[in-house]
């Protein structure tokens with residue numbers, strides 16, 4: 570009969586054999602479902618104390634490939650450990666990559682080391698905390714380029730994608746399971762205007778064609794829907810803006826330093842099909858008096874459109890006035906649909 574200790578040694582030996590002695594990097598695109606071992610280049614792992622990392626059968630199968638997953642836990646009851654599994658990815662000049670993986674925990678308690686970390690070799694940052702994971706598999710998607718840019722990290726080189734887990738019991742009391750890792754090249758940016766500092770618009774949390782939210786620097790247009798349109802402007806404090814509505818047309822007119830007008834079908838110079846909904850700088854109607862940001866630079870507007878026919882209503886884009894040159898900046902555009 571195989572002893573528990575023997576099983577542990579066998580698992581540890583198996584784990585060691587599955588990982589290349591020196592983890593060379595993988596190139597994009599890359600995917601791994603852990604069902605055909607060994608996993609090949611790029612992977613390495615570390616453990617402390619009774620920590621354990623193996624590629625084996627999780628307590629429940631992942632919804633994509635099932636079968637083997639990364640299993641991270643410990644071999645003893647009540648003894649603390651920390652595990653990491655690292656995938657080295659060569660970005661080969663790319664600004665980032667898109668990471669997707671599926672994960673579930675046992676009853677793992679939250680620890681600072683529980684999460685997905687990204688390292689450029691100089692700096693390691695938490696990209697996604699695992700402290701809210703449950704025993705249900707979920708897909709986690711991370712725009713690694715955004716993580717690198719936000720943290721001022723080096724792009725284009727070899728990065729480490731690090732799954733980390735700390736706790737003090739084996740599966741199923743504690744532990745992390747990871748499966749179906751996919752790493753894709755960075756999204757090809759759309760050509761529409763991105764939100765800018767002091768000229769940002771959000772409409773109902775809309776996403777672009779790459780399913781990215783309208784963070785500063787992420788190209789639009791963005792697509793949103795709902796019965797109640799919720800418009801959020803971020804600009805200079807206590808300053809006017811103009812809200813426009815028209816048909817979506819990327820790069821209809823591009824104004825250097827100001828931005829790309831992504832609405833209007835009649836060409837640059839003819840804006841007859843663009844509706845000026847409100848304009849705080851040139852108030853002519855009741856609504857125009859609301860077209861000012863507050864003392865924190867925000868303005869939030871909400872219109873209930875319940876009862877209007879379903880379909881595309883139009884595309885919102887805002888022109889935010891600036892206290893100094895260039896005096897105007899365009900926000901990202903949001904095409905809005907009624908359900």
Ligand SMILES: [Ca+2]
Nearest residue numbers: 602634635637
């Ligand atoms: Ca699998």
Ligand SMILES: [Ca+2]
Nearest residue numbers: 678680735736
């Ligand atoms: Ca934990």
Ligand SMILES: [Ca+2]
Nearest residue numbers: 678736737743
């Ligand atoms: Ca625990």
